[in-house]
Amino acid sequence: MTMTAHQETIDQADQPLLRVRGLSKHYGMITGCRDVSFEMRPGEVLGIVGESGSGKTTLLNCLSGRLPPSQGRVEFNASRHGLVDIYDLSEPDRRRMQREDWGFVHQNPRDGLRMRVSGGANVAEPLMNLGRRHYGDMRQASLDWLNRVELDLSRIDDKPRTYSGGMQQRVQIARNLIHAPRLVFMDEPTGGLDVSVQARLLDLMRELVRDLGLAAILVTHDMAVARLMADRLMVMKSGAVVETGLTDQVLDDPQHPYTQLLVSSVLQI
């Protein structure tokens, strides 16, 4: 019996990393998302799927402190503050938490990169923002990360605008992982990538989740990516979560009419 209790504490990792309650966002009369509640633990990958216009990106923006919700709470277990509603923090505190504890990978890499500084500097910058000053160490760390995302190292001193879309996306991913965040938000992160690079990044993200306890919220419309990456899925339609559960259960035995339609529409290769 004590054994069970002990194992449970290990299992639950006790506190949630993120706790969302009754989150809604309205744009005037239009609903972005409504009444979303869920919890996440360290090392967990949550996939959010649904067709375009279903409220995935609105939800992601509310969760990541970029768009104040109309109602509800977004509580994050921040390393400096413990479990707090991120919208109760002062602007500077929230920004510092975002820098230290989070990463955000945009669908369009140009939204997440600084186009006027080199690719290498883009990757090293988050470390500099956290107060690191040893140039040699930072350069080594960025080389290491650029290697991990399989970027051609001879190009690191070039500006990102000279890169292909796939290269830009890889730089953006490296930039968002280098400071060992605890939670990464990803909006269609592998959408514009070659399948081979996509596979490498999926493997890399899985490794980080396992070894560092990184948690991720992954918005995608690619069911194959969702199946390989996400532990749990939330299916959204018209701003509401219509189904949630373990990824393989949601995809293999979908209950809601919309999820059944979504799953049966996937092309088999």
Add this chain to the structure above:
Amino acid sequence: MQQSKHNGHAPSIRVTNLKKQFTLHNQGSIEIPVFESLNLEVAPGECVVFVGDSGIGKSTLMRTIYGNYLASGGCVEVQHDGAYVDITKASPHMVAAVRRRSMGYVSQFLRVIPRISTIDLVIEPLLGNGVDPEEARSRAVSLLRSLRLPEALWSLPPATFSGGEQQRVNIARSFIREYPVLLLDEPTASLDATNRETVVALIKAALDKGAAMIGIFHDQDVRDAVATRHFDVSSFKMDMESAA
């Protein structure tokens, strides 16, 4: 019900009054009944083999026990850390924990991230449970050897492998950990006779160590070699009328 050979042990799996039907909302909400009022217990050291005609729901039952399919009623309790967890009602976190440590599942298909080497795929379940990478690797090597997967393939991703080779990778991934509960859905379907024997030996060794197993095997020889008991899924068939 027949008694198991490990008498006195609490069952590792306890299925009570289980019911499953599918509702296809986009095909006029048609109801497909599968089974109902299904009871089953599997004790440590037992290998219960599901029998019944094709399409009767053997795989559906197995997947419902694993939590891959959602039960329509009843419960599925699995021993996890000395207590029962009801898979049909547990939180996703709990089901994931049960699958990580207590209940393995071997399907006919290998579904993995592309471009990862075979050996890394095989040790993955161990790393996920915090086993030292060196030790994980040495266990993987001896397992792949016993499954006669050519050493030249170990560093390659299995995408280009033959069906039988992929299946052996899948088996290695599941047998590298000693899961107390193991579900086997046609693990020997595309194997030749020699490799089938190896898998039978792996299954028997796990049973001797007290694993509780449920299997679906179309191969008569394998079935005869490992089954401690047959379980006829067709006797719980749900009538069209009782589907609600």
